[in-house]
Amino acid sequence: MVDEQSPAATVSSAAQPAPASRSSFPALRGVRAAFVSFSRLPLGGYPYRADEWRWAPAHLPLVGAVIGAAAAAVWLLSNAAGLSRSIGATLALATSVLASGALHEDGLADAADGLGGGHDAERTLSIMKDSRIGTYAALALGFSLLVRVAAISSLEARNWFWLIAVHCLARLGPVRLMLTEPYVSPPSSARSPHFLPIGRGQLLAALGWAVLFSALGVLAGWLPLFSAAWMLLAVALLSALAGRYFRKAVGGITGDLLGALEQLSEIALWLTLLICRGF
Numbered sequence: 001m002v003d004e005q006s007p008a009a010t011v012s013s014a015a016q017p018a019p020a021s022r023s024s025f026p027a028l029r030g031v032r033a034a035f036v037s038f039s040r041l042p043l044g045g046y047p048y049r050a051d052e053w054r055w056a057p058a059h060l061p062l063v064g065a066v067i068g069a070a071a072a073a074v075w076l077l078s079n080a081a082g083l084s085r086s087i088g089a090t091l092a093l094a095t096s097v098l099a100s101g102a103l104h105e106d107g108l109a110d111a112a113d114g115l116g117g118g119h120d121a122e123r124t125l126s127i128m129k130d131s132r133i134g135t136y137a138a139l140a141l142g143f144s145l146l147v148r149v150a151a152i153s154s155l156e157a158r159n160w161f162w163l164i165a166v167h168c169l170a171r172l173g174p175v176r177l178m179l180t181e182p183y184v185s186p187p188s189s190a191r192s193p194h195f196l197p198i199g200r201g202q203l204l205a206a207l208g209w210a211v212l213f214s215a216l217g218v219l220a221g222w223l224p225l226f227s228a229a230w231m232l233l234a235v236a237l238l239s240a241l242a243g244r245y246f247r248k249a250v251g252g253i254t255g256d257l258l259g260a261l262e263q264l265s266e267i268a269l270w271l272t273l274l275i276c277r278g279f
Contacts, residue, residue: 027205030055031062037195038063038171040101053194057178058205060171065213068167071096072160079157089152093145096167105141107259109133112140114256121250125185128256144263151270161222162273168213169231170265173239174258175206181243182252210235227276234272238265 032045033056071092078088097105110128116136118124127134155162178198214232217223242261246253 026051027055027058027201031059034059034063035066038103039067039099041066041099050194054196054198055202055205057175057195057198058202059209060175061168061206061209061213064167064169064171065164065209067096067099068164070099071167072163075152075155075163076157076160085153085155086149089149089155092152092163093148096163104259104262105144107256108140108144108263109137110256111254111260112136115249118249121184124250125254128254129185140260144267147267148270151267151274154274161217161220165213165217165223165228165231166266166269166273169210169235170262170269172206172210172235173242173261173265175203176239177243177246177253177258177261179203181247183254184250184252185254224276226279227273230272230276231269234268235265238268 026049029045029048029052032043033048033052035041035043036045037053037056038060074095075088075092078091079085083091110130113130113134113136114124114126114128117134118127152163175198178196179200179202183196210232214223214228218225218228239261242257242264243253246257250257
């Protein structure tokens with residue numbers, strides 16, 4: 001999610017105090033903080049107070065929905081232009097990667113190298129802080145990109161909302177782990193801790209965004225109810241399993257591990273949608 005080396009995670013003014021008037025509604029300011037932290041949208045708004053940063057994760061699913069909408073727009077334009085599905089899918093995926101600053105892909109790469117090459121928690125965390133791409137990282141990124149392009153390629157133009165749903169729900173699991181798991185990277189070497197700790201209110205807000213967009217898709221006929229229910233279940237199950245695995249591997253979470261979970265969630269959600277389509 002928030003990777004230690006990612007440019008999108010650099011929030012140099014995180015510790016700077018903001019005027020008191022700006023903190024009247026930290027949850028609302030958290031929306032803007034979420035976009036400047038987890039996307040490339042230049043919304044500015046610095047400086048933010050600590051309570052405003054802590055509300056940023058609550059709006060991660062909303063950020064995902066906006067990024068998914070951008071990808072869906074490119075997907076529809078590609079279809080309208082008569083481009084092949086594979087090209088349209090590649091362009092749609094590239095749009096989402098650019099809009100997020102490759103934040104989660106970077107986390108997946110570092111997590112894959114660390115978990116694949118580390119034999120204990122200390123070594124795993126050390127490898128994850130290395131910016132170089134190893135074999136495990138290259139393979140993980142390759143598989144992730146291939147599966148997602150293949151999934152989007154199988155869509156019809158009428159399935160455009162699925163891009164929004166996947167990007168929205170894929171960001172719910174990391175918020176849950178931010179609440180339930182300890183952050184294990186040393187504060188001196190990571191930038192993620194300024195989002196922590198979060199409370200149940202942030203998780204409920206994130207869940208609210210996920211349910212809102214799922215309900216919108218169902219009520220508008222863009223997303224089958226059967227599929228929406230299974231997607232929420234898949235996210236809940238995957239985040240529970242990931243939390244258990246991360247706790248066993250390194251004792252908790254890091255920004256890289258959260259980014260890896262987002263990527264795995266996208267893949268799981270695409271597979272869930274495609275499987276449900278067969279029923």
